[in-house]
Amino acid sequence: MEKQRHTAKSVMELFRQLPEGERAEFLKMLGEAQDGNEDLETMLTEKRFSGGRVCPICGGVHVQRNGRRANGSQKFVCKDCGKTFSIRKNTIFSGTHKSASVWKEFLRCMSEGLSLDKTAERCGITHATAFVWRHKVLDAIGDALKDTELTGIVEADEAFLPVSYKGDRKAFDGGGCGRKPRKRGGCNHKRGLSDELVCLPCAVDRKGKAIGRVAKLGKCSAAAVKAVLGGHVSAKATLCTDGEASYRKFSKGNGNGLVQIKGGKGTVKGIYHIQHLNAYHSRLKTFLASFRGVSTKYLNNYLTWNNVMGAARSLAEKTSALMDIAVSALFSETSLAIPKRSPLPILVEKQSKTKL
Numbered sequence: 001m002e003k004q005r006h007t008a009k010s011v012m013e014l015f016r017q018l019p020e021g022e023r024a025e026f027l028k029m030l031g032e033a034q035d036g037n038e039d040l041e042t043m044l045t046e047k048r049f050s051g052g053r054v055c056p057i058c059g060g061v062h063v064q065r066n067g068r069r070a071n072g073s074q075k076f077v078c079k080d081c082g083k084t085f086s087i088r089k090n091t092i093f094s095g096t097h098k099s100a101s102v103w104k105e106f107l108r109c110m111s112e113g114l115s116l117d118k119t120a121e122r123c124g125i126t127h128a129t130a131f132v133w134r135h136k137v138l139d140a141i142g143d144a145l146k147d148t149e150l151t152g153i154v155e156a157d158e159a160f161l162p163v164s165y166k167g168d169r170k171a172f173d174g175g176g177c178g179r180k181p182r183k184r185g186g187c188n189h190k191r192g193l194s195d196e197l198v199c200l201p202c203a204v205d206r207k208g209k210a211i212g213r214v215a216k217l218g219k220c221s222a223a224a225v226k227a228v229l230g231g232h233v234s235a236k237a238t239l240c241t242d243g244e245a246s247y248r249k250f251s252k253g254n255g256n257g258l259v260q261i262k263g264g265k266g267t268v269k270g271i272y273h274i275q276h277l278n279a280y281h282s283r284l285k286t287f288l289a290s291f292r293g294v295s296t297k298y299l300n301n302y303l304t305w306n307n308v309m310g311a312a313r314s315l316a317e318k319t320s321a322l323m324d325i326a327v328s329a330l331f332s333e334t335s336l337a338i339p340k341r342s343p344l345p346i347l348v349e350k351q352s353k354t355k356l
């Protein structure tokens, strides 16, 4: 019997015949087959040396190849500072010794929003490594988005989330956080906008760009809005908010037009509303809930993560957006330093006050 020769068209026909679950599996295998050809070193070299070779230590441009390490990776020497380095130096991949396919799988897990346990299992790494990798990538995202500018109609409003000391046992042991540990999903001890809530001013524009950060404890203020939105909203933008005075002050200082929507509901002139922002808040809360609570000290990282995920449409697009950010990022913090980060400054302030 003559062997059938397949064409792209005939394979596509076969693909259509696959049951739905098998299709996803096939696409995953296809992605992996492509990854195999794309070595992490090649990706890093192309990205980092896109404008010619540059030293990651001193920024000098007199960089030469200088043999290979025992594991085969290319070494470089900088004629300006005399240091030798590999292409992974000062990137989030330095010291991880894992192949591109493990990292790509890891980023795919992040795109799917998988837990650290599931991610560790799927990638064949430890929970601790998955934790450190996640925060390296999140830091890189934060860095990549730090110059975000919102334009056009910009919807702004704050969200409130309960303060969480998840993973910070010392904060409880020392009594420093000023209250007993709250059980997961439990309500706050105090009613209203108490200082057990963190205030996160957020803004989105109609192109899908978003910003948001932890500003303070308790109710919003003009200073909090300025601290988060300042430098990120184009002076030509029109700010769309509810009746809150903090945003009125901000728009005045920033030179923006302002449309206030009473009670945050309804539409003015057919285009001004804050529905995109309300959707952003609810997406953010669903995203955070999927991790069963996020420690407040890491909240900013999760906010930027949610922003990248919200801007990408498909899983493949999300993964490649993350890979692009990961490969471009410069990162010099050691893996050991990440879990030792201190709580946010606002929390430190609160803790020292409670101790007095």
Ligand SMILES: [Zn+2]
Residues within 6 Å of the ligand: 055, 056, 057, 058, 059, 060, 078, 079, 080, 081, 082, 083
């Ligand atoms: Zn140098």
